[in-house]
Amino acid sequence: MADEVNDLFDSSDSVRSGKPLEYAQTIVFPGPIKLTTGGILPEIRVAYETYGELSPHKDNAVLIFHALSGDSHVAAHNENDDPGWWDVLVGPGKYVDTNRYFVICANVLGGCRGTTGPDSVNPETGKEYGMNFPPINVADIVDVQRMLVESLGIERLLAIIGGSLGGLMALDWGVRYPDSVSGIVAIATGARMTMQALAFDVVARNAIMSDPHFYGGEYYDKEEGPSTGLAIARMLGHITYLSQESMNRKFNADRNVGRKIDTSFETKFSVGSYLAYQGGKFVERFDANSYLALTLALDAFDLGPSREALIAAMRRSMCRWLFVSFTSDWLFPSFQARELVDAAIAADKRVSYCGIKSDCGHDAFLLESESNVYGGLTDSFLHHLSLDWQNNDPERRDQLNADYGKPTPPQKERVDFDTILSLIPPKTRILDLGCGKGELLLRLKERGHDRVMGVEIEERRVLQCVENGLDVIMADLNEGLKSFSDHQFDFVVLSMTLQRIANVEIVLKEMLRVGARVIVSFPNLGYRKYRSRLDDGRAPVTDPRSDKNWYNTKDVRYMTIADFEEFCREKGCKIFRKVALNSETGKVVADRENEDADVVVVVLGS
Amino acid sequence: MADEVNDLFDSSDSVRSGKPLEYAQTIVFPGPIKLTTGGILPEIRVAYETYGELSPHKDNAVLIFHALSGDSHVAAHNENDDPGWWDVLVGPGKYVDTNRYFVICANVLGGCRGTTGPDSVNPETGKEYGMNFPPINVADIVDVQRMLVESLGIERLLAIIGGSLGGLMALDWGVRYPDSVSGIVAIATGARMTMQALAFDVVARNAIMSDPHFYGGEYYDKEEGPSTGLAIARMLGHITYLSQESMNRKFNADRNVGRKIDTSFETKFSVGSYLAYQGGKFVERFDANSYLALTLALDAFDLGPSREALIAAMRRSMCRWLFVSFTSDWLFPSFQARELVDAAIAADKRVSYCGIKSDCGHDAFLLESESNVYGGLTDSFLHHLSLDWQNNDPERRDQLNADYGKPTPPQKERVDFDTILSLIPPKTRILDLGCGKGELLLRLKERGHDRVMGVEIEERRVLQCVENGLDVIMADLNEGLKSFSDHQFDFVVLSMTLQRIANVEIVLKEMLRVGARVIVSFPNLGYRKYRSRLDDGRAPVTDPRSDKNWYNTKDVRYMTIADFEEFCREKGCKIFRKVALNSETGKVVADRENEDADVVVVVLGS
Secondary structure (H helix, E strand, O other): OHHHHHHHHOOHHHOOOOOOOOOOEEEEEEEEEEOOOOOEEEEEEEEEEEEOOOOOOOOOEEEEEOOOOOOOOOOOOOOOOOOOOOOOOEEOOOOEEOOOOEEEEEOOOOOOOOOOOOOOEEOOOOEEOHHHOOOOOHHHHHHHHHHHHHHOOOOOEEEEEEEOHHHHHHHHHHHHOHHHEEEEEEEOOOOEOOHHHHHHHHHHHHHHHOOOOOHHHOOOOOOOOOHHHHHHHHHHHHHHHOOHHHHHHHHOOOOOOOOOOOOOOOOOOHHHHHHHHHHHHHHHHOOHHHHHHHHHHHHHOEOOOOHHHHHHHHHHOOOEEEEEEEOOOOOOOHHHHHHHHHHHHHOOOOEEEEEEOOOOHHHHHHOHHHHHHHHHHHHHHHHHHHHHHOOOOHHHHHHHHHHHOOOOOOOOOOHHHHHHHHHOOOOOOEEEEOOOOOHHHHHHHHOOOOOEEEEEOOHHHHHHHHHOOOEEEEOOHHHOOOOOOOOOEEEEEEEOOHHHOOOHHHHHHHHHHHEEEEEEEEEOOOOHHHHHHHHOOOOOOOOOOOOOOOOOOOOOOOOOHHHHHHHHHHHOOEEEEEEEEEOOOOEEEOOOHHHHOOEEEEEEEO | OHHHHHHHHOOHHHOOOOOOOOOOEEEEEEEEEEOOOOOEEEEEEEEEEEEOOOOOOOOOEEEEEOOOOOOOOOOOOOOOOOOOOOOOOEEOOOOEEOOOOEEEEEOOOOOOOOOOOOOOEEOOOOEEOHHHOOOOOHHHHHHHHHHHHHHOOOOOEEEEEEEOHHHHHHHHHHHHOHHHEEEEEEEOOOOOOOHHHHHHHHHHHHHHHOOOOOHHHOOOOOOOOOHHHHHHHHHHHHHHHOOHHHHHHHHOOOOOOOOOOOOOOOOOOHHHHHHHHHHHHHHHHOOHHHHHHHHHHHHHOOOOOOHHHHHHHHHHOOOEEEEEEEOOOOOOOHHHHHHHHHHHHHOOOOEEEEEEOOOOHHHHHHOHHHHHHHHHHHHHHHHHHHHHHOOOOHHHHHHHHHHHOOOOOOOOOOHHHHHHHHHOOOOOOEEEEOOOOOHHHHHHHHOOOOOEEEEEOOHHHHHHHHHOOOEEEEOOHHHOOOOOOOOOEEEEEEEOOHHHOOOHHHHHHHHHHHEEEEEEEEEOOOOHHHHHHHHOOOOOOOOOOOOOOOOOOOOOOOOOHHHHHHHHHHHOOEEEEEEEEEOOOOEEEOOOHHHHOOEEEEEEEO
């Protein structure tokens, strides 16, 4: 029976028990401390844990925010220690390598795991705060963590990492204390709760507050608290953490087989006994008043209620951003990450984004099975933040690169790259669409362009770009470039990608809007070898990958240089330069380009 | 204030009040009646309403099943009557035209709107059943409605329509009483609840049963019932009826502005006051024990827990099926409809499916804004059911067509159609991929093929096919033909569509699996005009629509007859026939086909 229960009920989220945190340290900030809501606390106690060593330069500190029900125990401190809630990510040799970084994680204000919250004893009354605990905002939670970081002698964090509700806190820090953090990793989060997530929180709070044992929040001296309401709230939460797919995987095999567990809740179906179990476990370790205080703070949070407000908020930030979302997450759907990414782009910040393909729902950000991408992105992002900080210390940079241990692989050069590079003046700002793993962008960076950015649709390419220290946005070009502002870049490049694009008109129009100049390279169907192939009765394939055929090439557009020139004339866009190339000779084609060139590079403007 | 409340709170789902149903009739079936669960009821009372007139042949009866909280009042009976819950669909001149059809809608067994349920008085005890109401299955609900239909003198229904949970009942009828219904329209439903939807039901029941005023279900003589738990259950339900998009549309403008309403629930956010309002309204008109009894019946329902079981169930049915889903519905996601469609196809039933693009969530099936598609599909489906029933009575068919009022528009003929028709022997079974509005299928039907079916990706084309009385499945060919069994059809046709398909290898392989023979027609890039265009330095476009260019054609594949022949050799598939055509002359090309034909028709087999 026990095994069966474990089999069904094991969850990344249920490892936390209610027992004291052995490695937690405590710091008390004396008051009175005024909150942003107007409330006042006579003192604030903070429980936190640290991992690794702070470097002599204090340039390796990483702060991690936990989500609603987490605590300071982000990772195990040693083999014998209890598991941490993000052991997958944090530890020696892991993605957030505690051999390299000094990691800090603290229980949030309003919580119930060591930091001052509604269940803490008010020193002025000698009784728990209960409903007298003042309302708090996310800003108050962040301010308290900032006090902690400063008390540790850290002026500037290398990075802040926040997943889920912890991401909201990370965002708040980024825009309110811009000069105290170099980079922010925001995973499975958004600028605010979706209306749907907010609605679930409302129902959860109604369940708690209408529990007859809630006693208006003054239940600490009662025999029984609102454990039924809190358990129901938690059941709801658990549904939102999973996806349709992951729920099916977990519960479908024995859908109608409930488990016998000690509960007053329904256990008719396997998923029912799981929810009853999770609800029951939760009330052992969590305080209902904390649930109310924290969800109200989080539900009220809004980084910016309109696109304009969001851009204004992001404009205040000074850090690099890494946003990560998961395709099956419906608590913080990918469109929320995209909204933040778009605002960061519009505010002209350095930003990367990856929408990871996963069927694990919101939980994905805690799972080992999904960690190679979100962990790999975080690892590379932190490494390049470190490098940037050490810009003027080559010795330290070499050491950091040695610690990182991932050398940049040699790049395969394409025939059009030299030409494109020769057409781009120094110091200009460049956006590369369909950037692959970033070969062209890396060469531009080496040449000293400090504002280069890529757009790419393939997940593994996005990961490679971030490994290369590049800013890259995962997006489908066919949906246009709405993330980008008018004339945001000096050059927008589309190299050997036009033939893959269905919505040619939209993409070219958008490129001309976003770039002062546009550079396009593409294969020329007019090339003599292609012509003669059709003369022989066979369809030419312009895909440079020789193993591809008419039926399996990813190319969907075929055009000659003459076709493209006519297209530009018709659409009223000017061709400023045109360099025709022959990839076999590697030379520029001066005459009869529509016959003798297999690749052409064109500079356009409107 | 009242206006403001209405503005926010008006909902298709909240029109029902608790007041008596003026037009409801009642019939009592004397007992004892044994249920499928083993329970026994001393009698069953059924409240029902009817609309329109039963025809002398009794061939126009349409039964509609309501969902969880509905009742017999599916539509208003006249201008002064209360609104019905599906007025959008049902009424004189509407999609389910009560001038043509005799519509029946009854409150379900276990409900609380006139039909026997937990709040009914048990004649044997003189007290409400309460928790002594026996458990029921969906089968019991259906059996009672069948007794009602028989009591009205109807042996065979023209159609059953069920949306949402009503769809589960429609499905159950279809497989258990196959000879008593000609067609079933199942909208926004599934073979069972998803695990996620089941989980929400569990939480809802926990909220009701843990309400201290539940008294184990014996609350009828108490001052207060479990109205808090029931309201919380309803709040949850309302979230699942909406989509992210529709919630945002409804509540985002004044997200933080709660409405002042008379409630003990939280009203801090606009969505919170909406949920409080809906929860409060619901408890005025619905019984908590009914909520438990019905959701337990529905959660236990499973038409078939595996693909094999589902196919076996569908095999028992004898009706035509129309399945409709909505893209943003996450209570009954489209994959559930597809699962049913696939089972119906595998069971070789006549079936159509449309996945309607909508951002309104599950509620879409009740909304006027989405009704032109789901209503139009239902209208056409019912009409063709009627026609089929009158197969031997041309006079009655003419009358039905006159009533329907939508003449089949004259079809534009394509050059390859005659050839394809000539290659298909009589009486064979044909699947047409990318069938458009069904021109070829209609000609095949006219020729006497009684098993023809189409697959089409465009919504308006699917609607046109159903208007034409054809069986059509909305699907993307690039995802393969996994709905279809090996050699399910004699011929699988892909006419002038190959050039639009990215996954050529998969689609052709799948066609050869599903059809004994395969017929493909496509434009030949080798055609002399195309060659000479490339000789002139321009890319040929083989799209027959003359206004399309290299950059905006939907074509993504270009191949010559020779290319295709080589492809077939390499993939080991045999070409049995090849007819090359010239669309300008309209003639067959005998020699030099790779130069002189612009279209080719090929018959393949493996």
